[in-house]
Amino acid sequence: MNLEKVIFGFFIILALTLNVGFVVGEISTPGHHSVWMLFFALLVSIVTTLLKIGDRSQIGAIFLSASLVANLQLIIATTVWAVGEGGMATPPSQELMVTIISLAFGALVANIVSVMMLVTDTLMSRR
Amino acid sequence: MPASSELDRVTAVVLQYMRAPFLVLLATYAVGITGMSLMPGLESADGAGSMNLFHSFYFITFTVTTTGFGEVPGQFSEPQRLWATICIYTGVVAWLYAIGSFIRLVQHPELMTAVSERRFARQVRSISQPFVVICGFGDTGSLLARGLSDNYRKAAIIDIDEERIKALRLRDYRVKMFGHCGDASVPRHLLDAGITRENCRGLVALTRSDETNLKIAVMARSLNPRLKIICRATSGETREYMEGVGNVDVVDPYDVFSRQMCTAIFNPPLYNWMQRLIGALDFNLETFVSPPVGKWILCGYGRMGRALREALVNRGIPTIIVDPDSESMDPQLPIVIGRADSRALAEAGIDDAVGVVAGTDSDEGNLGILLSARKLKPDVFLVVRQNHHENELAFNGVNANLIMQPSLVTARQILQMLTVPTILDLRRYLRDEGLAEVSRLVTRTHGILGRERIHLWNEALGGPDCAVTSLSEKGVVPTLGDIQRMPMDRTHRLKVLALVLQRGEELVMLPEDETELHKGDEILFCGTDSDHRLLGANLHNEYTLHYIQRGTEEPRTLFAAWLSKRSFYNRKVH
Numbered sequence: 001m002n003l004e005k006v007i008f009g010f011f012i013i014l015a016l017t018l019n020v021g022f023v024v025g026e027i028s029t030p031g032h033h034s035v036w037m038l039f040f041a042l043l044v045s046i047v048t049t050l051l052k053i054g055d056r057s058q059i060g061a062i063f064l065s066a067s068l069v070a071n072l073q074l075i076i077a078t079t080v081w082a083v084g085e086g087g088m089a090t091p092p093s094q095e096l097m098v099t100i101i102s103l104a105f106g107a108l109v110a111n112i113v114s115v116m117m118l119v120t121d122t123l124m125s126r127r
Numbered sequence: 128m129p130a131s132s133e134l135d136r137v138t139a140v141v142l143q144y145m146r147a148p149f150l151v152l153l154a155t156y157a158v159g160i161t162g163m164s165l166m167p168g169l170e171s172a173d174g175a176g177s178m179n180l181f182h183s184f185y186f187i188t189f190t191v192t193t194t195g196f197g198e199v200p201g202q203f204s205e206p207q208r209l210w211a212t213i214c215i216y217t218g219v220v221a222w223l224y225a226i227g228s229f230i231r232l233v234q235h236p237e238l239m240t241a242v243s244e245r246r247f248a249r250q251v252r253s254i255s256q257p258f259v260v261i262c263g264f265g266d267t268g269s270l271l272a273r274g275l276s277d278n279y280r281k282a283a284i285i286d287i288d289e290e291r292i293k294a295l296r297l298r299d300y301r302v303k304m305f306g307h308c309g310d311a312s313v314p315r316h317l318l319d320a321g322i323t324r325e326n327c328r329g330l331v332a333l334t335r336s337d338e339t340n341l342k343i344a345v346m347a348r349s350l351n352p353r354l355k356i357i358c359r360a361t362s363g364e365t366r367e368y369m370e371g372v373g374n375v376d377v378v379d380p381y382d383v384f385s386r387q388m389c390t391a392i393f394n395p396p397l398y399n400w401m402q403r404l405i406g407a408l409d410f411n412l413e414t415f416v417s418p419p420v421g422k423w424i425l426c427g428y429g430r431m432g433r434a435l436r437e438a439l440v441n442r443g444i445p446t447i448i449v450d451p452d453s454e455s456m457d458p459q460l461p462i463v464i465g466r467a468d469s470r471a472l473a474e475a476g477i478d479d480a481v482g483v484v485a486g487t488d489s490d491e492g493n494l495g496i497l498l499s500a501r502k503l504k505p506d507v508f509l510v511v512r513q514n515h516h517e518n519e520l521a522f523n524g525v526n527a528n529l530i531m532q533p534s535l536v537t538a539r540q541i542l543q544m545l546t547v548p549t550i551l552d553l554r555r556y557l558r559d560e561g562l563a564e565v566s567r568l569v570t571r572t573h574g575i576l577g578r579e580r581i582h583l584w585n586e587a588l589g590g591p592d593c594a595v596t597s598l599s600e601k602g603v604v605p606t607l608g609d610i611q612r613m614p615m616d617r618t619h620r621l622k623v624l625a626l627v628l629q630r631g632e633e634l635v636m637l638p639e640d641e642t643e644l645h646k647g648d649e650i651l652f653c654g655t656d657s658d659h660r661l662l663g664a665n666l667h668n669e670y671t672l673h674y675i676q677r678g679t680e681e682p683r684t685l686f687a688a689w690l691s692k693r694s695f696y697n698r699k700v701h
Binding site for chain 1: 614615670680683684686688691
């Protein structure tokens with residue numbers, strides 16, 4: 001066990017769990033989705049990206065690209081929420097909520113890929 | 128310029144076939160359209176009686192091509208109807224004539240050859256990996272192509288026989304092999320096959336006649352002075368001439384086999400070890416081939432008989448020849464004249480002979496010799512020459528101790544020259560070293576590789592993602608022993624064995640595990656399939672290589688590097 005792996009794994013899995021927490025619920029019901037959850041999901045996702053920078057191996061490249069995809073989707077989701085009618089002050093309309101959750105769902109898939117790769121990479125190296 | 132003359136020829140053929148049909152079509156259309164416009168039509172609401180030129184053209188277009196799509200003309204007048212009928216009949220006939228000529232054109236042999244030559248040249252140009260040109264796709268050529276495909280090497284193949292090229296297209300190779308039907312001794316075809324290209328790794332001339340092979344070698348040498356040329360030659364005369372061409376490697380299957388035979392007699396462990404290395408299909412560890420020392424009977428004194436006799440007599444082994452043809456023979460030779468039947472074999476003294484070689488150029492003759500020799504002396508060592516690949520089943524049926532297939536011997540030798548050239552140096556080295564070194568090597572091979580099926584490959588260090596290079600740049604030079612560790616557990620060794628290390632011009636035979644590796648080294652390995660892949664993973668992932676070299680993980684990301692530096696600092700402080 002080493003500290004580097006613990007921190008690395010912690011953030012990657014946290015990014016996934018926060019993302020799930022935000023997405024879960026009725027897709028068009030604004031009451032089911034908290035803007036704070038989205039904010040933290042985005043924050044942790046960016047931290048994960050920073051942690052992944054510098055790996056020159058093949059798997060490192062895929063790791064980073066999965067993270068970039070998650071960032072992109074979450075940033076767009078946040079932007080849509082912020083500039084949509086009413087801004088973040090009022091709950092978004094149903095149509096807007098559907099767009100936001102769809103985008104966050106995409107980020108969720110990218111995060112699942114990340115976690116799967118983390119697990120397989122660890123199992124494969126067998127040491 | 129060959130290309131433009133090619134184009135001229137194609138243009139000439141096209142013109143010759145299509146000029147008349149074009150003129151006929153043009154005339155039919157011109158007359159039809161003009162006539163249609165001149166025919167008086169019914170008075171219509173907008174006052175126009177006859178059709179205008181554009182409408183006539185439109186009408187003729189869809190009628191004479193039998194499309195029959197009617198949208199523009201309204202009601203026709205009688206003269207218009209008459210003219211339309213004439214147009215349809217003449218037009219359809221003109222079209223049929225034109226289409227017929229076109230079909231004859233595309234079937235024209237000259238044009239087909241030109242088109243296929245073009246296609247072949249274009250396919251060869253599209254190859255970006257190293258490739259080989261093979262002239263002649265007979266038994267040997269197809270064995271060689273199969274071997275190259277197993278090594279993922281592409282080839283451009285020329286054969287004069289259309290049927291052989293068709294057969295080539297039906298094979299399932301792992302990589303694309305391009306074939307072309309043509310005379311390989313024509314320089315144009317050699318150029319199409321890409322012998323002047325940068326990534327052409329060699330030309331192999333394997334046509335049926337030595338004469339043609341010689342011609343190909345001469346042509347290729349004049350076109351590309353630096354090309355590696357390998358030629359099959361079975362007569363000494365041609366061989367000398369070819370060596371005169373300059374830097375041509377000549378492969379004579381009988382010569383190669385005689386040398387193998389001598390190795391098998393005087394150094395059986397080396398022979399059997401080499402057979403295992405090259406992955407001979409018929410080889411298994413239980414059959415240890417060891418031809419005895421003593422008197423040998425050579426049936427047939429042709430190319431094979433001569434080569435074998437020379438090799439054996441030079442090493443002090445007595446031979447006696449059985450051959451029906453006494454004309455061209457040196458009368459000093461110990462010879463029994465006649466067909467090699469039981470009587471002749473007895474006369475040659477099979478009772479005190481240890482081995483019989485059936486080496487004539489007729490397969491049924493060889494099988495006959497084999498059977499009568501077995502009957503006369505059941506424990507005699509039998510070597511038989513199998514000339515044609517399709518007789519394989521019959522040869523497998525009789526229990527010969529050694530089957531010599533000239534095509535297989537040639538193909539293997541050439542394949543090694545092309546893919547793992549240093550194995551030939553190793554073989555020479557081991558032959559000179561003698562039995563002790565060989566038995567040490569054999570024991571080592573068994574220790575590391577066990578009884579598994581192995582193959583040979585060449586590993587070149589220093590590609591774009593070569594881990595050895597990037598580690599060397601950091602000042603830690605990996606050794607041969609390092610890269611042969613298991614990536615999962617560095618205390619275990621991969622089932623691979625380095626045989627030859629090539630650094631520039633220098634060759635290191637059986638390099639030690641402590642040998643440091645540098646960019647540009649080429650290593651000949653033997654090992655199992657799965658460990659070949661693992662070795663590749665070691666060589667292409669610098670983190671893996673770092674681990675197996677040191678036993679510690681190198682921090683991969685910038686964050687991890689920062690963290691490890693910090694914790695190292697902390698440990699020092701406390």
